[in-house]
Amino acid sequence: MTYQDLLTTMTDTAHEVGELLLATPRPAPAVTFDELAASFTEVEAPGDAVVRQRLGALRPGAAWAEELDSLATLPSDGEVWVVDIVDGAVQFLQGLPQFCVSLALVRDGEPVAAVLHAPVLRETYTAARGQGAARNGLPVAPSVKTDLAAAVLATSQPPFVARQPGAAEQAGRSLAAVLPHVAAVRNLGPTSWQIADAAAGRLDGFWEFGRDDTNLLPGVLVAREAGAVVTDVDGKTWRAGCESFLVAGETLHESLLSVLAGRGPAEPFPRTPAAA
The missing domain is CATH 3.40.190.80 (D-Maltodextrin-Binding Protein; domain 2)
Structure with missing residues (x-):
């Protein structure tokens, strides 16, 4: 399976998780950090189960980066899933729309396939190494401003x-x-x-x-x-x-x-x- 082929399942998974997030009632506002952390765990759990099932089947031998300390060095060889069920969880828990589902496969320390899906915007960025990048299927390119x-x-x-x-x-x-x-x-x-x-x-x-x-x-x-x-x-x-x-x-x-x-x-x- 090529990295481009992976994007189909990764994109479907990100969309499924996005719909779960949109349907998830936001927890009561947290007043302490411990409450905030508990709210995040509660919101993330259903999507995490979906991602592990879908992506785990694609690459059964790949590690999961979130199991590592946030400051630890990623493995220099082998494959690792880098997953954030609610990238922008603080915004999500505050009722703000700026959050996304973030999925990437990293091989030998370099990202090789990535999907970012913003459920509220109904937009999805995809990229595979050597295959270009797109938003909702259309190629994207950076700014050409000179000033x-x-x-x-x-x-x-x-x-x-x-x-x-x-x-x-x-x-x-x-x-x-x-x-x-x-x-x-x-x-x-x-x-x-x-x-x-x-x-x-x-x-x-x-x-x-x-x-x-x-x-x-x-x-x-x-x-x-x-x-x-x-x-x-x-x-x-x-x-x-x-x-x-x-x-x-x-x-x-x-x-x-x-x-x-x-x-x-x-x-x-x-x-x-x-x-x-």
Whole structure:
């Protein structure tokens, strides 16, 4: 079975889980973290059972990444399912629409098949290595903007960012560095979906500091297959385990690297007319 062949069952599975989520009554609002965690487990369980049955049958020998510590290194060889039943669970539990079902098969540390499905939007991103990327069956491509001042970017942070010393501080510094030079910066929910939206040109770029492999890997494949540039903030090819992440179209990627490094454009946005 080719990676492209896998996408049919992966897509059907993501849609089935999405319908389960739409039909799931949201738990009563949590007032403590323990209650929030319990609510997430309750909401995730039915979809998790579906995913394990469907995907487990496709690759019986594959491991499941969520069984690993979130900061552990993914296996460098063999196949691993990277699954998030409710990517954007915080939004889901708050009654917000920005969440998705995220499924990816990772082989030897690299994503090879990925499906992201947003039930509320009725949209699905798919990608298989060497086969391109699509949204609802139509090919996607990254932004071709050339002016950073016109760019709409997004950023986020890994879950429990306090567990990664320095990541929150880097995020704050990077936001302060980027904001003066672009049209807008947003956080639009699931990390994987925001990367896919950057791959499709809805966003002009996305960056993040800290390790966040399981959230990044599904979107990374969509971005690479769409033709976006995927690196760390030093411009090196992104790999699982990297401490930073940047995706953008080719025309803006170098400019964003410069801004994130503190060398950004000499003339901040908005530009003011020259004095008469």
